[in-house]
Amino acid sequence: MKTWFITGTSSGFGRIMVEKLLEKGDRVAATLRKPEMLEDLKQQYANQLWVEALDVTDTVRLRKVVDKAFADLSRIDVVVSNAGYAVFGAAEELTDDQIRREIDTNLIGSIQLTRAVLPYLRHQGGGRILQLSSMGGQISLPALSLYHATKWGIEGFFESIIAETAPFGIEITLVEPAGANTNFGHGSMDVSPPMNVYNETPAGMIRTARTNGGYQPTLDPKKAVQAMIDSVGLSPAPRRLLLGGQGYDLVHQALQERLTALEAQKDIAFAADYDTKTKESV
Ligand SMILES: NC(=O)c1ccc[n+]([C@@H]2O[C@H](COP(=O)([O-])OP(=O)(O)OC[C@H]3O[C@@H](n4cnc5c(N)ncnc54)[C@H](OP(=O)(O)O)[C@@H]3O)[C@@H](O)[C@H]2O)c1
Known part of the structure; x- marks a missing residue:
């Protein structure tokens, strides 16, 4: 029996x-954010389910909730940093508030949750963190720039702290689902006020495809969640867990293109080094 903490x-x-x-x-x-939404499960599983209200943008409350969870439950084996949403629109269509809220939720919320749980995981001799990133943490599409900024950002954060925390028995997996029919593309999505000038551009075309139902995700959310749960049994923890064939194809193509582009500019990269014979100070 394991104990999980999930946002x-x-x-x-x-x-x-x-x-x-x-x-x-x-x-x-x-x-x-609305604990009453788990009332049905609370009735059914009173002894297994601990519930607290938490908006992950409230860092002070986040620390209090984490402290209370470890105090009440003694040990937490797996922390799942899942809360997040997408803001949709070309960069100049977005409002300052939309940008701030997206970064506060997806990026700062996840960073602060991690910082809050690390002392406890260290003290108990280890633990697992699953961070919901996205296939959008390795690829990017027009009209989702701020979402990608947060998911690429959280990937960078974890790429660094995986090595920091490994000595304490803490293992981390970046979960990268492809598109899935949750509330994500529907009620949760924060859509910017559109500017007509973008109508015939890639951002506008993606907007039209979205509103026409032109994009049909193939990832089954229940199978995806089962894969996330199963990943905790893998040792060592996979650094990334990409879920969904659409995501696999897009990320594969993007990585290949990046490697090809890197190789194409290899000479330029090395040419910028000091000349070893006449090393100049800068
Ligand atoms: N579905 C996809 O296509 C997809 C693909 C790749 C990655 N993801 C990632 O998967 C994660 C879960 O998304 P989902 O697909 O399950 O979408 P979802 O059904 O919309 O669930 C998102 C959850 O995040 C919560 N949330 C949003 N802002 C919050 C905040 N400030 N504080 C606390 N909770 C907050 C929502 O709560 P409220 O009900 O209070 O809004 C909701 O419980 C996200 O990190 C998302 O980026 C999703």
Whole structure:
């Protein structure tokens, strides 16, 4: 039996994960902005489910909730940093508030959650963190620049701290789902006021495809969540868990293109080094 701490459990991957873990007999500390949304599960699994209200942009409350979870439950084996959403629109269409809220939620919220749990995981001799990134943490599409900024950002943060925390028995996996029909592309998405000048551009065309239902995700959210749960049994922890064939194809193509582009400018990269014979100071 494991104990899990999960953010953003009102819908989508978070809610499915809570249901699956409770069914299998694990203990779950579920956090969400509207705790009443888990009332049905609380009735059914009173002894296994611990619930607290948490908006991950509230760093002070986040630390209090993490402190309370470890105090009440003693040990937490797996922390799932799941809360997040996408803001949609060309960069100049977005409002300052939309930009700030997206970064506060997806990037700073995830960083601060990690910083809050690290002392406890270290003290208990280890633990696992699953960070919801996205295939959009390795590729990018027009009209999602701020979402990508947060997901590429969180990938950079974890790429660095994986090595910092490994000596303490803490293992981390970046989960990278492809598009999935959760509340993500629907109610959760924050859409910018459109500017007509973008209508015939890539950003505008993606907007039209979205509103026409032109994009059909193929990732099954329940299978994706099962893969996330199963990944905790893998040792060593996979650094990345890419989920969905659409994501695999897009990331594969993007990585190949990046490597080809890197190789093409190899001579320029090396030519910028000091000449070893006449090393100049700068
Ligand atoms: N579905 C996809 O296509 C997809 C693909 C790749 C990655 N992801 C990632 O997967 C994660 C979960 O998304 P999902 O697909 O399950 O979408 P979802 O159904 O919209 O769930 C998102 C969850 O995050 C919560 N949330 C948003 N802002 C929050 C905040 N400030 N504080 C606390 N909770 C907050 C939402 O709570 P409220 O009900 O209170 O809004 C909801 O519980 C996200 O990090 C997302 O970026 C999703």
